[in-house]
Amino acid sequence: MSEIKRRDPRKEWIARNRLHPQHLEVLAELGQGAASEWMGPNGVLRRNPHAIGFIGPNGIKRIDRSGAQQGVAGAGAATSTVVQKPLVEIDEPAFSVLVVPDMAGGRLSGHDRDLLGLARRLADADPEDQGAVVAVIFGPHKETSFGEAGIDRLLHLDSPDVAGYAPEARLGALAVVEQAWAPRHWLLPDSKLGGGEMGRRLAARLGERPATGVWQVEADTEVPSGWRCTARGAAESVDIQRPLPRVALALAECAEPVSETRHAAVELALPQPLPSMLSRIEDLGQVPVDPSGVALSEAEFILSAGNGVKDWEGFHHAAEVLGATEGASRVAVDDGFMARDRQVGATGTWVTARVYVAVGISGAIQHLQGIQTCEKVVAINMDPGCDMIKRADLAVIGDSARILEALVSLVEQAREEKRDAA
Amino acid sequence: MQPDTTMTPALEVTVLVSIGRHPVTGRARRADQDARGVELARSLADAEVSLLHAGELAEASEPALRGYLGMGFSELSLLEQPEGADVLPALAETLDAAMPQLVITGERAERGEGSGLLPYLLAERLGWPLVSGLAAVESVENGVATLLQALPRGQRRRLKVRLPAIVTVDGAAPAPRQSAYGPARRGTFETIAGPVSRDEAWAEWQVQPARKRPKRLKIVKAASARDRFKAAAAKAEGGGGQVLTDVTPEQGAEAILKLLREEEVLR
Ligand SMILES: Cc1cc2nc3c(=O)[nH]c(=O)nc-3n(C[C@H](O)[C@H](O)[C@H](O)COP(=O)(O)OP(=O)(O)OC[C@H]3O[C@@H](n4cnc5c(N)ncnc54)[C@H](O)[C@@H]3O)c2cc1C
Numbered sequence: 063m064s065e066i067k068r069r070d071p072r073k074e075w076i077a078r079n080r081l082h083p084q085h086l087e088v089l090a091e092l093g094q095g096a097a098s099e100w101m102g103p104n105g106v107l108r109r110n111p112h113a114i115g116f117i118g119p120n121g122i123k124r125i126d127r128s129g130a131q132q133g134v135a136g137a138g139a140a141t142s143t144v145v146q147k148p149l150v151e152i153d154e155p156a157f158s159v160l161v162v163p164d165m166a167g168g169r170l171s172g173h174d175r176d177l178l179g180l181a182r183r184l185a186d187a188d189p190e191d192q193g194a195v196v197a198v199i200f201g202p203h204k205e206t207s208f209g210e211a212g213i214d215r216l217l218h219l220d221s222p223d224v225a226g227y228a229p230e231a232r233l234g235a236l237a238v239v240e241q242a243w244a245p246r247h248w249l250l251p252d253s254k255l256g257g258g259e260m261g262r263r264l265a266a267r268l269g270e271r272p273a274t275g276v277w278q279v280e281a282d283t284e285v286p287s288g289w290r291c292t293a294r295g296a297a298e299s300v301d302i303q304r305p306l307p308r309v310a311l312a313l314a315e316c317a318e319p320v321s322e323t324r325h326a327a328v329e330l331a332l333p334q335p336l337p338s339m340l341s342r343i344e345d346l347g348q349v350p351v352d353p354s355g356v357a358l359s360e361a362e363f364i365l366s367a368g369n370g371v372k373d374w375e376g377f378h379h380a381a382e383v384l385g386a387t388e389g390a391s392r393v394a395v396d397d398g399f400m401a402r403d404r405q406v407g408a409t410g411t412w413v414t415a416r417v418y419v420a421v422g423i424s425g426a427i428q429h430l431q432g433i434q435t436c437e438k439v440v441a442i443n444m445d446p447g448c449d450m451i452k453r454a455d456l457a458v459i460g461d462s463a464r465i466l467e468a469l470v471s472l473v474e475q476a477r478e479e480k481r482d483a484a
Numbered sequence: 485m486q487p488d489t490t491m492t493p494a495l496e497v498t499v500l501v502s503i504g505r506h507p508v509t510g511r512a513r514r515a516d517q518d519a520r521g522v523e524l525a526r527s528l529a530d531a532e533v534s535l536l537h538a539g540e541l542a543e544a545s546e547p548a549l550r551g552y553l554g555m556g557f558s559e560l561s562l563l564e565q566p567e568g569a570d571v572l573p574a575l576a577e578t579l580d581a582a583m584p585q586l587v588i589t590g591e592r593a594e595r596g597e598g599s600g601l602l603p604y605l606l607a608e609r610l611g612w613p614l615v616s617g618l619a620a621v622e623s624v625e626n627g628v629a630t631l632l633q634a635l636p637r638g639q640r641r642r643l644k645v646r647l648p649a650i651v652t653v654d655g656a657a658p659a660p661r662q663s664a665y666g667p668a669r670r671g672t673f674e675t676i677a678g679p680v681s682r683d684e685a686w687a688e689w690q691v692q693p694a695r696k697r698p699k700r701l702k703i704v705k706a707a708s709a710r711d712r713f714k715a716a717a718a719k720a721e722g723g724g725g726q727v728l729t730d731v732t733p734e735q736g737a738e739a740i741l742k743l744l745r746e747e748e749v750l751r
């Protein structure tokens with residue numbers, strides 16, 4: 063829509079004349095606020111209660127008190143209502159709560175955010191004794207919302223020796239952090255590898271007895287740390303209630319993630335360089351695994367086929383080249399093109415893939431249910447109006463066979479170039 | 485089948501075994517991960533495998549320990565510790581004296597605190613490297629083991645670690661063989677005395693059967709009732725994705741490839 067404002071003097075005149083038969087309509091059209099209120103000639107606010115509300119679709123008058131009355135919404139004025147959450151800055155923290163998020167895939171996971179929510183609770187419990195949440199992250203990342211997640215200070219260590227699987231170097235770095243800031247609490251996600259491993263190593267190094275599998279933390283004035291926690295033990299079969307130790311490894315949903323405030327996420331630097339140490343564990347990198355051997359519910363990258371796939375050879379070839387696990391919609395399964403255990407959706411498998419590529423799938427609700435937790439959804443479809451497009455982060459409108467073919471040749475070409483360069 | 489001891493440079497492997505708990509009946513059994521560890525040790529070429537358990541030989545736990553013997557062992561070393569003791573000092577001392585090349589443990593115990601901390605504490609105390617979540621041992625050459633670590637989502641990572649080392653196995657390791665009844669009956673326990681230290685903190689904690697965790701409610705924080713209603717009634721929608729219409733297949737493929745690269749799912 064063009065940004066040029068055009069004036070209509072006649073309408074403006076009608077808008078000023080509240081006795082004009084078209085006054086209300088014109089006011090609504092011009093979007094000059096509710097016609098139910100105006101300033102009278104003597105400076106008194108006048109109200110017309112009959113003008114409030116609008117006529118609903120079935121002829122009944124509706125009154126909308128949310129402030130966004132529909133009848134008078136300005137047409138041209140695209141009001142930007144990006145609500146900024148209040149920014150909280152903590153200049154002189156009394157103590158610090160250290161969090162080491164997993165950063166799976168270079169982003170804060172849901173588990174990390176829950177943990178940061180817990181850290182905020184520990185830091186903000188006493189306004190007299192305000193703490194700061196410090197996060198330590200390793201290696202490159204793609205996260206942009208550290209502040210929204212509740213981080214006051216961010217220590218980003220990105221040297222080559224802490225990249226990849228380097229538990230010993232990372233442990234050395236955390237030991238330096240411990241010396242530099244002596245945090246009151248260490249919180250790590252009790253996840254497989256990542257925090258679960260790092261936290262145990264850290265606790266062993268610091269000589270602290272950590273609480274593992276913590277899922278509940280409550281204030282308790284009777285214990286020295288002021289907090290008591292409930293942790294899972296013995297293969298999830300018992301709950302252990304104990305005072306919260308300095309190092310805690312918490313499960314997902316241990317607290318609500320931060321949602322109401324923004325924090326500064328000021329970059330910190332280590333006061334001293336990392337000690338260089340001889341690593342006894344050498345990371346030789348990930349091993350290619352057969353993607354079709356990975357369970358559908360666990361697969362990280364799924365290429366899923368629906369009724370819109372006609373060229374099945376091409377689809378299987380694409381899955382192989384991309385290294386994706388194959389999935390299918392119910393129609394593709396019912397028609398016998400895919401095995402039953404490949405079906406995604408309400409009556410199939412609920413998948414947790416990070417990237418889900420839906421090829422020729424319309425996005426029926428039964429199918430969308432199965433991909434609720436997928437992070438990135440890519441849709442390839444002919445129909446720009448289908449539900450899968452609404453769900454997708456990236457949608458390409460076109461014929462699935464030709465797009466897959468182009469994708470395969472692009473990937474192969476890139477691999478070829480890499481091989482030539484090497 | 486007896487472990488082959490005639491080969492001279494045998495790899496000495498100790499598997500730490502514990503008493504498991506059947507998830508449904510609660511009865512004592514071979515701990516699943518420990519049994520997988522034993523299986524992993526058995527699959528190593530010319531390894532001399534010994535089993536070590538720290539605890540007491542009670543009537544309820546004996547069948548569980550014999551379960552490990554039934555995997556092809558004639559004896560199991562039993563480090564005598566009373567119920568509720570901290571077994572770490574005794575284990576560290578025993579391992580320090582025996583000096584095996586490789587110590588295999590499970591990830592977490594199925595009884596007691598089950599914090600999964602023991603291997604880490606042992607590694608810290610002995611000063612050995614530790615690798616967790618093992619799926620397989622590929623080879624052991626010149627004091628360096630090549631290992632396959634199980635990552636989430638069915639992925640694997642290859643690691644090299646200098647021996648002696650402690651490794652933990654989890655559910656991704658090969659399933660254990662069945663325990664044979666005869667060898668399990670015939671096997672013997674060789675008891676070793678060790679220092680006993682009480683676990684005082686554990687005694688102070690309150691332990692109760694696990695409560696079901698409350699389900700997280702979807703809380704909509706909105707200022708007005710209308711917004712809350714809209715949020716509750718809304719269809720799940722992605723945050724307004726990018727839609728490419730009227731593009732050639734090549735352009736579309738390029739956009740998809742860019743996303744796949746950004747997400748690092750292409751190998
Ligand atoms: C009780 C019940 C349970 C169900 N459970 C499941 C379930 O678990 N999982 C599931 O998937 N379904 C399930 N369904 C079925 C579901 O309702 C849909 O029928 C099904 O998901 C549709 O599959 P589809 O998207 O592949 O096919 P369609 O709806 O036929 O969609 C095909 C899509 O492909 C596009 N297309 C066509 N040709 C091309 C081309 N050449 N290139 C690109 N795009 C093209 C079309 O535009 C269309 O959007 C269930 C149904 C019921 C009643």
